[in-house]
Amino acid sequence: MIESAFNLDGALTTALILGWLGVFTLAATLAGIFIHCQSDGSHAEKTMPQVKREATAIPFIVPALALAPITIFSAWTAARINLIFPVFEFTGIAEIALASIAPALLLFIGSGLLGRIITVSRSEWSFWSEKPFVRVDRAFGKNTRSRLAPMIGSRILLQSASDCLPLVFSELIIIESLFNAPGLGFWSWEYAKTRDMESAAKSIAAIFFVYGAINLTIYFANKSLGKKLTGYV
Secondary structure, eight states: HHHHHHHHHHHHHHHHHHHHHHHHHHHHHHHHHHHHTTTGGGGGOOHHHHHHHHHHOOOOOOHHHHHHHHHHHHHHHHHOOOSSOGGGGOOOHHHHHHHHHHHHHHHHTTTTHHHHHHHHHHHHHHHHTTSSHHHHHHHTTTOHHHHHHHHHHHHHHHHHHHHHHHHHHHHHHHHHHHTOOOOOHHHHHHHHTOOOHHHHHHHHHHHHHHHHHHHHHHHHHHHHHHHTTTTTT
């Protein structure tokens, strides 16, 4: 019974952290679309080599192993805010959901997802702004932003998630451990330390299942988007 409770707590905690991560990812994507929409005309000045360099640029990443301790210490020192996870037995879902925000935000930064969204959004706008159909629309005075925004937003979201997914799950275990968040990664580490291999295998299997489900979703979404984009020249 205790083990099943731990597994349920772990699944809930990980789901909340990944849920907030999804919220931050979507918000950053929308922000990238909005910012580059405002500077739509500047993309026409870029050459294709510049666009390619932007697309392959590796963003600067500060790992969660460095960010998390500094954030936890700074929050407590400056404002007496305790970012360490509360004990499940004495808190409700609302408190746990609130406590998941800080780990999710640091995971968003530490996994390179934020940096990748910035890089991809810049390169995608540059790439698609140079397409013949966009130039034709622009010549006729049409609003190219409204046509490009949904397509580029999907590209930014899927490309960034695909590139950073392995790092997200690698950093997830570190984040959960540092914040004492009883997620699947945290319990995998705890079970491994106590040599409880059966429980560790269950937690690890759950992590692989979630990783595989997200990966498949991204794959099929990319495939579907690719078919839609074949008609653009």
